[in-house]
Amino acid sequence: MxxxxxxxxxxxxxxxxxxxxxxxxxxxxxxxxxxxxxxxxxxxxxxxxxxxxxxxxxxxxxxxxxxxxxxxxxxxxxxxxxxxxxxxxxxxxxxxxxxxxxxxxxxxxxxxxxxxxxxxxxxxxxxxxGCFPAATLNTLAPLLAHGLIAPGNIVIDAKTGISGAGRGGGDSRFGFAESNENLQPYGLLKHVHMPEIATTIERLSGGSADGLVFTPHLVPMTRGVLVTIYCRGSASTEQCLGAARAFYADRPFVRVTDRPPQTKWATGSNLSFVSYAADPARKLVIAMGVVDNLGKxxxxxxxxxxxxxxxxxxxxxxxxxxxxx
Amino acid sequence: MxxxxxxxxxxxxxxxxxxxxxxxxxxxxxxxxxxxxxxxxxxxxxxxxxxxxxxxxxxxxxxxxxxxxxxxxxxxxxxxxxxxxxxxxxxxxxxxxxxxxxxxxxxxxxxxxxxxxxxxxxxxxxxxxGCFPAATLNTLAPLLAHGLIAPGNIVIDAKTGISGAGRGGGDSRFGFAESNENLQPYGLLKHVHMPEIATTIERLSGGSADGLVFTPHLVPMTRGVLVTIYCRGSASTEQCLGAARAFYADRPFVRVTDRPPQTKWATGSNLSFVSYAADPARKLVIAMGVVDNLGKxxxxxxxxxxxxxxxxxxxxxxxxxxxxx
Amino acid sequence: MxxxxxxxxxxxxxxxxxxxxxxxxxxxxxxxxxxxxxxxxxxxxxxxxxxxxxxxxxxxxxxxxxxxxxxxxxxxxxxxxxxxxxxxxxxxxxxxxxxxxxxxxxxxxxxxxxxxxxxxxxxxxxxxxGCFPAATLNTLAPLLAHGLIAPGNIVIDAKTGISGAGRGGGDSRFGFAESNENLQPYGLLKHVHMPEIATTIERLSGGSADGLVFTPHLVPMTRGVLVTIYCRGSASTEQCLGAARAFYADRPFVRVTDRPPQTKWATGSNLSFVSYAADPARKLVIAMGVVDNLGKxxxxxxxxxxxxxxxxxxxxxxxxxxxxx
Amino acid sequence: MxxxxxxxxxxxxxxxxxxxxxxxxxxxxxxxxxxxxxxxxxxxxxxxxxxxxxxxxxxxxxxxxxxxxxxxxxxxxxxxxxxxxxxxxxxxxxxxxxxxxxxxxxxxxxxxxxxxxxxxxxxxxxxxxGCFPAATLNTLAPLLAHGLIAPGNIVIDAKTGISGAGRGGGDSRFGFAESNENLQPYGLLKHVHMPEIATTIERLSGGSADGLVFTPHLVPMTRGVLVTIYCRGSASTEQCLGAARAFYADRPFVRVTDRPPQTKWATGSNLSFVSYAADPARKLVIAMGVVDNLGKxxxxxxxxxxxxxxxxxxxxxxxxxxxxx
CATH class of the missing domain: 3.40.50.720 (NAD(P)-binding Rossmann-like Domain)
Structure with missing residues (x-):
């Protein structure tokens, strides 16, 4: 039926x-x-x-x-x-x-x-x-749920293909001639996706998402979102990868990879790729996530x-x- | 099973x-x-x-x-x-x-x-x-089978995305920096796909494919083939479209369209798009075909x-x- | 001063x-x-x-x-x-x-x-x-002036980067997401540049430009025009190249090249590249011209x-x- | 002479x-x-x-x-x-x-x-x-020289066009088909440009560049570098802009802009664009710099x-x- x-x-x-x-x-x-x-x-x-x-x-x-x-x-x-x-x-x-x-x-x-x-x-x-939140939250969830990073002062450097701006009325900023061979930051310190990200970080961690920074960029490609997220925490790369593998063990769409994910890995699919690189000596965790902005x-x-x-x-x-x- | x-x-x-x-x-x-x-x-x-x-x-x-x-x-x-x-x-x-x-x-x-x-x-x-023959022959077959164009002196101006050149050994001609924002004709008067096209034209028409011209171009996109084919014939646009619609009536993958096809219509699919614009006064038929070079x-x-x-x-x-x- | x-x-x-x-x-x-x-x-x-x-x-x-x-x-x-x-x-x-x-x-x-x-x-x-006429006429002028090709039945398959469509009002057809990875024929049998090309062919040759065919295509790149022109004539490749070299001997902006020109050769300049490939046995001359649509x-x-x-x-x-x- | x-x-x-x-x-x-x-x-x-x-x-x-x-x-x-x-x-x-x-x-x-x-x-x-250091250091110099940001714990999220990877031997990772419509982080926590950046930060500030983070990304465009830099400091946006305007008052190639710079602003030139967005309440300064990787x-x-x-x-x-x- x-x-x-x-x-x-x-x-x-x-x-x-x-x-x-x-x-x-x-x-x-x-x-x-x-x-x-x-x-x-x-x-x-x-x-x-x-x-x-x-x-x-x-x-x-x-x-x-x-x-x-x-x-x-x-x-x-x-x-x-x-x-x-x-x-x-x-x-x-x-x-x-x-x-x-x-x-x-x-x-x-x-x-x-x-x-x-x-x-x-x-x-x-x-x-x-939203597309940025989906990429971000899938990437951070295992770390927050396992307490491997602090929920505050997270810095999200986010990049999206131009279809993420919507088909709109044909704003010439999104025209081919002006956006090809161009990389554009926008919406600094005030993007519409921030509240949804902050609320979810708090629900996942039980702590405060104070100090969240989110900087989106328009990349000259049609599809794809990559978030590069800078967090505070003393976990090692292996601990982060292990936490994510455990967290997503039975989930069909999230892939945890050793190497940094690329947007093209997800094109046309509902997949979500996450990876991590940590430097415990500096209490730094870099979390990376990729989705197709029209897929996941x-x-x-x-x-x-x-x-x-x-x-x-x-x-x-x-x-x-x-x-x- | x-x-x-x-x-x-x-x-x-x-x-x-x-x-x-x-x-x-x-x-x-x-x-x-x-x-x-x-x-x-x-x-x-x-x-x-x-x-x-x-x-x-x-x-x-x-x-x-x-x-x-x-x-x-x-x-x-x-x-x-x-x-x-x-x-x-x-x-x-x-x-x-x-x-x-x-x-x-x-x-x-x-x-x-x-x-x-x-x-x-x-x-x-x-x-x-091959990718160019698939696009070309699907486009010409109805016209040749119905005798709407002559099999001789056909001029094929062919355009392909860069994946059509193969992954190869990383020839720097196909590197991003050199092929992006670039459009390159190549293989003039001697492309490897010509014999296969000529033979098929002859089988479809029963006549000679003498005078066949085939000029491929590399286009700065990953996927997609478009052929723009200049033929001699006195059919009207409607006759060509009608012949193609009849020819492909029961075939699942060929779409006959009123407007000129675009490569993006086929991306990721096995579809083949064909269309025609004719000027009987000049005995000219322009036949256009689109496929994904990795699909059809x-x-x-x-x-x-x-x-x-x-x-x-x-x-x-x-x-x-x-x-x- | x-x-x-x-x-x-x-x-x-x-x-x-x-x-x-x-x-x-x-x-x-x-x-x-x-x-x-x-x-x-x-x-x-x-x-x-x-x-x-x-x-x-x-x-x-x-x-x-x-x-x-x-x-x-x-x-x-x-x-x-x-x-x-x-x-x-x-x-x-x-x-x-x-x-x-x-x-x-x-x-x-x-x-x-x-x-x-x-x-x-x-x-x-x-x-x-216009941009297409500039590329076309610079390419054909030496051949027409020397009588190496017939002025009638010339077929121009023209390709332009998307800035050629103008900045316009942001038509979504020219938006990045829809025109990237896309190749689009348009304006079949009725492009606005045809009269100017026909008139100039006639002035250069003294003959009739009857049967002129002009098919423009939008290519996913910002700048660049390439015209691939199919002509009737029995000259050899060397004769065509020689005629062009003589014709432009004292002119500073036109470059005659042995190999097919690429649009990127001209980007940002006022240069015009022309080349030819002929097959006298078939009475065919393929003339190719490249300009930057915003330059020449x-x-x-x-x-x-x-x-x-x-x-x-x-x-x-x-x-x-x-x-x- | x-x-x-x-x-x-x-x-x-x-x-x-x-x-x-x-x-x-x-x-x-x-x-x-x-x-x-x-x-x-x-x-x-x-x-x-x-x-x-x-x-x-x-x-x-x-x-x-x-x-x-x-x-x-x-x-x-x-x-x-x-x-x-x-x-x-x-x-x-x-x-x-x-x-x-x-x-x-x-x-x-x-x-x-x-x-x-x-x-x-x-x-x-x-x-x-190097290209990343040039973009980064031009952007940070006025802030460091005026003591508006701390020299430690600076996070540089860097993005470059693919010509930045060099012409090389045609590595297929830089081939058009694989790098177009793709965005790739690489060299995490160990990029070759880090020592030069750290040394210069220390010379400019007199302090330690401990905790420096540098994450490069390959963007599907030929030219252009954008660095988005997250710093600690309590200056306002206006103070940062003012410091940069004073610092570069007599310098011909650095442009200080109110809005976030885009890579295309610099293409083909020796210009360097810098801008800043600060949130003093969070002690955050986001510094942004753009250069053409082959120019500046x-x-x-x-x-x-x-x-x-x-x-x-x-x-x-x-x-x-x-x-x-």
């Missing part, structure tokens, strides 16, 4: 990736797609390579009160655009919100699926973590969360290897 | 893509991998994102006489390296040769699967078309051929949507 | 490149800059690396009737935006129009400077060739034209080597 | 950029070029766009005892290859060593030209700083040093604006 799913925000990159993953999912059947810029088109007009079975599906104008019967709705709307609208979706429809409006909001579970799967199963409103950073994580809330195997539709090169 | 398959040439890009597709294939079980540069490593050391079930498989040194029991062998060896070696593979092992040594060779079927599936089913030695141009086509010779559904393991963006 | 120059269209890529070249020019002094999007800013706010002497220059709102005293105005306005406005510029101000409105217009010289310098010197209204394809060519009309050495301010890698 | 200069290491990227800058220099005349891979070729064969006056210069095999009469030699050799060979260059030839062998070596001045020009003028053996990070800095030791204006040949976009 198939599970009826819908996507709102199909015109954006997160919605497009959700479409790709759902089209290949063994249990999900896409019956509804809505999008601002593409309403009135058939899916194949916007996604020329969409599987034939979905080619003719009409993209609707988004109206939360005019949905067809749905089991799960994936919402990939700009920040600020989903809170009010998703409140009007019927209770019977489970929602995974890929956008940022419901993270740590009342009534919503924070869907950090590799770390807290048990807090997700059985819920019907899931706030998907958005649609892949969302499908994983949907699998959990639907009682499906967590890896359903998500077991493809990354695309390389 | 699973079909036991092996890959030789796992260190190269074609072999790596075969690994990705086989790992996700519902009927194929990878039991053997061999490669020059990576012999002695486990798969996970070379492919950090490989599915867990294959992570520990040892990459062997290639020896055609020391194979485990296999149903199908995918060979992705450099041109010149496969003819002698594959002759020593036992008869009972079906072979799909992704490399160039057996195209139109005795005893080998030419695996142009979207056009001639019936010539492939039942065979045990398949020569996979190599490993995707190979899996399609393997499906055909194993009596599986042609789309088994190949129905994923392209990766976008 | 310095020559007082102005730029209108400083916000665009062509205007920005004119600024870079003029800033380094030994005789030109920039005294006026105007631009739509950046009026009210100082130059350094838009161009953080602009030489200190120009940093404080205020970008004005464009008003052709409120110009300061100027000797030369470089106009880099969108097609359609310059014809009416430039008519209101005082007669005493020489104009080089980088935009498309005045090519082969009454009263304007067509500024194909490497081929027809003598038609430019002494004039005061110059229409700069726009601002470099414009400065060369301005040098000619001001009686300066043609290479003034233009003798820098290309940027490599 | 011209100054006779030579380049050894012309086949590499640093040597190639030195060629470009010297070719445009008003006082330098290139009379000697040597290179491993290209000995026996004319310059134009390796650099198709080289100015005509240099096109025919023969690239020699490097022999420090068979030099023509030279005033200055630019050496751009791999680390480890220059110490012994440069000792055999006659005393009368001034040397700027772009390679790493002589930084803080006896008899050699450390050529941090924007900070310590007076220590360079009058010397005849200059060790050019190699050949541009070298020409600046050569200007200083030759008594020329420091900006001779270096006043070109960056290439944008």
């Amino acid at each position: 198939s599970i009826r799913v819908g996507i709102v925000g199909i015109s954006g990159f997160g919605g497009g990736e959700a479409l790709r993953l759902i089209a290949a999912h063994p249990a999900f059947e896409l019956v509804y797609a809505a999008g601002e810029g593409s309403a009135g088109s058939r899916l194949v007009e916007r996604f020329p390579g969409v599987p034939a079975k979905l080619a003719g599906l009409l993209i609707e104008k988004w109206d939360p009160e005019a949905l067809p019967p749905l089991d799960v709705l994936f919402a990939s709307l700009p920040t600020g655009a989903s809170a009010e609208a998703l409140a009007r979706v019927p209770e019977t429809v489970k929602i995974v919100d890929i956008g940022g409006d419901h993270r740590y909001a009342d009534g919503w579970a924070y869907g950090l699926a590799d770390v807290w799967p048990e807090q997700i199963a059985g819920r019907s409103r899931i706030a998907n973590p 950073g958005a649609a892949g994580h969302a499908v994983q969360n949907a699998n959990l809330i639907c009682g499906l195997p967590e890896t359903a539709g998500l077991d493809g290897a990354p695309v390389w090169p | 699973s079909i036991r398959v092996g890959i030789v040439g796992i260190s190269g890009f074609g072999g790596g893509e075969a690994l990705r597709l086989i790992a996700a294939h519902p009927a194929f079980e990878l039991v053997y991998a061999a490669g020059e540069g990576s012999a002695g490593s486990r798969l996970v050391e070379r492919f950090p994102g490989v599915p867990a079930k294959l992570a520990g498989l040892l990459i062997e040194k290639w020896d055609p006489e020391a194979l485990p029991p296999l149903d199908v062998l995918f060979a992705s060896l450099p041109t010149g390296a496969s003819a002698e070696a594959l002759a020593r593979v036992p008869e009972t092992v079906k072979i799909v040769d992704i490399g160039g040594d057996h195209r139109y060779a005795d005893g080998w079927a030419y695996g142009l699967a979207d056009v001639w599936p019936e010539q492939i089913a039942g065979r045990s030695r398949i020569a996979n078309p 141009g190599a490993a995707g086509h190979a899996v399609q051929n393997a499906n055909l010779i194993c009596g599986l559904p042609e789309t088994a393991g190949l129905d994923g949507a392209p990766v976008w963006p | 310095s020559i007082r120059v102005g730029i209108v269209g400083i916000s665009g890529f062509g205007g920005g490149e004119a600024l870079r070249l003029i800033a380094a020019h030994p005789a030109f002094e920039l005294v006026y800059a105007a631009g739509e999007g950046s009026a009210g800013s100082r130059l350094v706010e838009r161009f953080p690396g602009v030489p200190a002497k120009l940093a404080g220059l205020l970008i004005e709102k464009w008003d052709p009737e409120a110009l300061p005293p100027l000797d030369v105005l470089f106009a880099s306005l969108p097609t359609g935006a310059s014809a009416e406005a430039l008519a209101r510029v005082p007669e005493t101000v020489k104009i080089v129009d980088i935009g498309g409105d005045h090519r082969y217009a009454d009263g304007w010289a067509y500024g194909l400077a490497d081929v027809w310098p003598e038609q430019i010197a002494g004039r005061s209204r110059i229409a700069n060739p 394809g726009a601002a470099g060519h414009a400065v060369q034209n301005a040098n000619l009309i001001c009686g300066l050495p043609e290479t003034a301010g233009l003798d820098g080597a290309p940027v490599w890698p | 011209s100054i006779r200069v030579g380049i050894v290491g012309i086949s590499g990227f640093g040597g190639g950029e030195a060629l470009r800058l010297i070719a445009a220099h008003p006082a330098f005349e290139l009379v000697y070029a040597a290179g491993e891979g290209s000995a026996g070729s004319r310059l134009v064969e390796r650099f198709p766009g080289v100015p005509a006056k240099l096109a025919g210069l023969l690239i020699e095999k490097w022999d420090p005892e068979a030099l023509p009469p030279l005033d200055v030699l630019f050496a751009s050799l791999p680390t480890g290859a220059s110490a012994e060979a440069l000792a055999r260059v006659p005393e009368t030839v001034k040397i700027v060593d772009i390679g790493g062998d002589h930084r803080y070596a006896d008899g050699w001045a450390y050529g941090l030209a924007d900070v310590w020009p007076e220590q360079i003028a009058g010397r005849s053996r200059i060790a050019n700083p 990070g190699a050949a541009g800095h070298a020409v600046q040093n050569a200007n200083l030791i030759c008594g020329l204006p420091e900006t001779a040949g270096l006043d070109g604006a960056p290439v944008w976009p």
Whole structure:
């Protein structure tokens, strides 16, 4: 028996990736797609390579009160655009919100699926973590849970491919000619992802995340997030790797590697790579994490969360290897 | 019951893509991998994102006489390296040769699967078309078969991403710093793919491919082939599109589009996009074709051929949507 | 004594490149800059690396009737935006129009400077060739002038970096995520540059340019134009190269090379590279040309034209080597 | 009267950029070029766009005892290859060593030209700083000199374009297909540039650089270095900016900007951009610096040093604006 799913925000990159993953999912059947810029088109007009079975599906104008019967709705709307609208979706429809409006909001579970799967199963409103938080928190969770690093004064130097900025209105800053061969720091000391990271660090550690620093950079590539995180702690590299291997022993999507991870290892997948390099003499731990910002950073994580809330195997539709090169 | 398959040439890009597709294939079980540069490593050391079930498989040194029991062998060896070696593979092992040594060779079927599936089913030695020929011939086949263009004096202006040059020994011409922001014609009037294209044009048309011109270009992108083909013929755009739609009506991987295809439409998939723009007053037909050089141009086509010779559904393991963006 | 120059269209890529070249020019002094999007800013706010002497220059709102005293105005306005406005510029101000409105217009010289310098010197209204025409015509001129190819049925397969599409309003088609790793044909059978190419072919050859085909492609790189041109003629490769070497013997910017030119050879320069590969048995000549679309394809060519009309050495301010890698 | 200069290491990227800058220099005349891979070729064969006056210069095999009469030699050799060979260059030839062998070596001045020009003028053996050190030290110098940050526990998260890895032997890790769309940390806790950075921090501050952390990353772009540096100090953003503006008030190449610098601002130039964002409540200063790794990070800095030791204006040949976009 198939599970009826819908996507709102199909015109954006997160919605497009959700479409790709759902089209290949063994249990999900896409019956509804809505999008601002593409309403009135058939899916194949916007996604020329969409599987034939979905080619003719009409993209609707988004109206939360005019949905067809749905089991799960994936919402990939700009920040600020989903809170009010998703409140009007019927209770019977489970929602995974890929956008940022419901993270740590009342009534919503924070869907950090590799770390807290048990807090997700059985819920019907899931706030998907942001791309930087997903990479960061998967990397830090084992260290914080084992007390190997202090929760305060963590410095996160974060780098993302340009699809992380969203498809937007075609801001010329994200135009090819201006962003290719360019590397751009932005949002210093005030990025929107900081509260979600700080709250989770505190829940994982039981301590205060005071002094958290988060500096994002735009990298001239389409996909990929790498976080390089500087922490205080006296653990050795081997202790950190060991803690992570134990922490993720039964989790299917997190890979602990000896060498520093590269963004291309994750492209097109829901994988999360973590590694560590420590210098106990300096009480320094460098933690590194890689995800695909549209995979574990958005649609892949969302499908994983949907699998959990639907009682499906967590890896359903998500077991493809990354695309390389 | 699973079909036991092996890959030789796992260190190269074609072999790596075969690994990705086989790992996700519902009927194929990878039991053997061999490669020059990576012999002695486990798969996970070379492919950090490989599915867990294959992570520990040892990459062997290639020896055609020391194979485990296999149903199908995918060979992705450099041109010149496969003819002698594959002759020593036992008869009972079906072979799909992704490399160039057996195209139109005795005893080998030419695996142009979207056009001639019936010539492939039942065979045990398949020569996979090259990446430029796959894109070109899928695009021209409907026009040649319907007599809409002349087989002579066809001009193919071909463009490929840099993975098409192979992983090689790290030739600095293919280094990032020298090939990024660069566009390079090469191999003028003598590319290795010309004979295979000419022979197929003649088989499709029954006429002579005299005057064929083929000019390849290296484009600063990893994957993707686009061919822009200038032909003589008095058909209209609509007649060309109609002929292609009829020709591929029951074929799962070829998409006929009204607008000019873009390489990114095919990335990571086995799809082939074709389109046409004609000016009957000038007796001109411009035919355009797009494939992923590692998909339909190599490993995707190979899996399609393997499906055909194993009596599986042609789309088994190949129905994923392209990766976008 | 310095020559007082102005730029209108400083916000665009062509205007920005004119600024870079003029800033380094030994005789030109920039005294006026105007631009739509950046009026009210100082130059350094838009161009953080602009030489200190120009940093404080205020970008004005464009008003052709409120110009300061100027000797030369470089106009880099969108097609359609310059014809009416430039008519209101005082007669005493020489104009080089980088935009498309005045090519082969009454009263304007067509500024194909490497081929027809003598038609430019002494004039005061110059229409700069487009980027594709500059690359194409420099490549074909020696062959047409020597009668080595027929003027009819020429097929131009043209490729440009994405800055060639202009900075525009940030069309998402030119966004990094959608255009990186993508190769896109466009404008089939109807590109705006065709008339200018056809007219020039006819002037150079004295024959008809009937049957001209021009197919542009967007390549995922910032700068660079390559044209691959298929012509009918029975000359040998050596005859073509020899004709070009003779034709450009005293011209400073055109380089005739034995091997196929690459776009990166020209980056940041006003150079034009041409080469040829012929097959007399098939009466085929493949002519290849490379320019930087913002150099010889726009601002470099414009400065060369301005040098000619001001009686300066043609290479003034233009003798820098290309940027490599 | 011209100054006779030579380049050894012309086949590499640093040597190639030195060629470009010297070719445009008003006082330098290139009379000697040597290179491993290209000995026996004319310059134009390796650099198709080289100015005509240099096109025919023969690239020699490097022999420090068979030099023509030279005033200055630019050496751009791999680390480890220059110490012994440069000792055999006659005393009368001034040397700027772009390679790493002589930084803080006896008899050699450390050529941090924007900070310590007076220590360079009058010397005849200059060790050019590495690309990461140049970006880092220009950024930190004003803060350290004014005591606005502590010299200990500085964390440098460094990012470089791939030309920073050198042209090398074509290591496939730097191949386009593997490094495009990839972001790679490397050399954790042990990068070769650390001692030079630590020593300079100590000289600037008079304190200890204990606890220095340096993490380099390879970014998929050709040129550009960005360092994001996390320091302890209670200065405000305005105090940091003010200190840098005062420190560099009379220096021509360092630009202090309010907004975070981007690598593309510096491409092709000898400029160095610095900016700061501080949070006094957390005693945190984030210092950011951008250079072109082949400009201020190699050949541009070298020409600046050569200007200083030759008594020329420091900006001779270096006043070109960056290439944008």
